[in-house]
Amino acid sequence: MAVRSRGVPPLWGSATLVFLAGALLLGLAIGPAQIGPGAIIASVLAHLEMFHRSSPLSSVDEAILWQVRAPRVALAALVGGMLAIAGSAYQGVFRNPLADPYLLGVAAGAGLGATLAIAYAAAGSNTGVLLPLAAFGGASLAVAGAYVLGRSAGGARSTTTLILAGVIVALFMTAAQTFVQQQRSETLREVYSWILGGFGTADWRSVTVIAPYIALSCGVILLHRRILDVLSLGDEEAASLGVHVRRTRLVLVIAATAGTAAAVAVSGLIGFVGIIVPHTIRLLVSPSSRAIVPLSLVAGAGFLVLADALARTILSPAELPIGVVTAFFGAPFFAILLRTTRRMAL
């Protein structure tokens, strides 16, 4: 029997990539204008210089495909991949299967920032620019606050203290957010629709704005996938194996938070992805972070693109909030998975 670690099994790796490709294609194909998958693939090839082909689509269909649907699909993929990989990092770093990217107050902080931006933005100013910035700032501030509070209370030694600090910061920021919301009740609807999350306003600009954060964050987390397995032995043993536990934890929390904050800034609060996707892979493929981390990235992207496609179609032409879709379809799926797999030890 060979002595080696289970990384990403080739079969699961390719299956996940196929899932993502299928989801992307479906995401591009679904909508009021009829554009078939064949035409989409031909149009994609036409956009790649080396094939020297012309697109079979009309210029209107081209515009719908590349200016309306593509940025939306790209954004959903980026956000889904980010939330899932951040979830896998948080679960590894905190050695807690219930950890998700919002654990240390990202959601509450971003909520407060967004609410402030919506409520107090000068009349006529463009909330489209201000809102993501405010949400990003609020999210980062919340996690920084939780980390400092947790550390000063001895959280470096016990992750429980850190999680508790996150809960406290989140409660405080939620209270502040509710207060602001009450002061400006006329903005309630806008705030609520932001909190529910969605990709209705997606454009290429938001894709390019968040892509660098997400790429950097995913890169850092991917590089740590083996170290996350070492951390699963606990702080002391990881330290005795030469790992700087505190430093590693800080780096991973910063990376996961920056990426999550960027995702939240453009998409609102989308729950469930960060917890369901890593756990599905843990149950189906392997308990090792070396499989969970990269597969979460790919599967999370596919999952959210699919969820967004559903959100657009179920009540078409109206849109469902995407958080409703992720939980409504994700929860039963996960329940079935838990019942059918015997690997219950999380």
Added chain:
Amino acid sequence: MSYALEARAVSVTAGRHLILSGVDVAVTQGEWVAIIGPNGAGKTTLLRALAGIIAFAGQVLIDGRPAVMSTRREMARQIALVPQRPETPHELTVAEYVLLGRTPHIGYFATETRADRLAAERAIARLGLRQFTARVLGSLSGGELQRVVLARALAQEASILLLDEPTSALDLGHQQQVLELVDRLRRESKLTVVSTMHDLSLAGQYADRLLLLDGGKVVVDGAPTDVLSEGIVAAHYGADVQVIKDNGSVFVLPRRKEVRWVR
């Protein structure tokens, strides 16, 4: 000559409590020193300080070189620590778990090389665990698990092995088996072993030297036959024992003070 491992005036505080105060230990290469002492004497704390994973005052030297001059990774290549209750994730295979012991040799962001896999394979073979390679840790017995943990420490290829109560969870036969194994590894690979031990008879039989800690201080440091006496055990453990010396070995037997019930 410098010692393989040396502690000079090592003190550890937790809050306002002094857990270790001014402990001096010197261990020569290839020696097995057992740290004994009553509960709360600071045995585990001393091992953690020697491994450099807790903060302490004083100095620890490895091969005569102050440990503070080494990085965490360099330390981990010289000292392997087996905690009393190691974390053994249920779903990891034996191979994966032992490979984690190679961490100090693997570049921080790299994956293991062929050399690492071979080292893990050797450790697995030496502890007779070949048939368990693909098994998950959750399916192993206590004795098997203890050997797997030792294999992980061995894969680390450190010259100093720190063992915290290596036999506390094992039955009599497995206690002997594991200690014989440690002794064999020590002789074959010239390892230096420092272990904490509850069972004084076993400590006396396997260790070259005993270090008795009480209240965070070294009380006695010497050969088993000198350290294990009825007086010393009574004074520091508050136990009534009979010490039997036989052919160079020492046995410490608990003795009931008075037998009140006669049937």
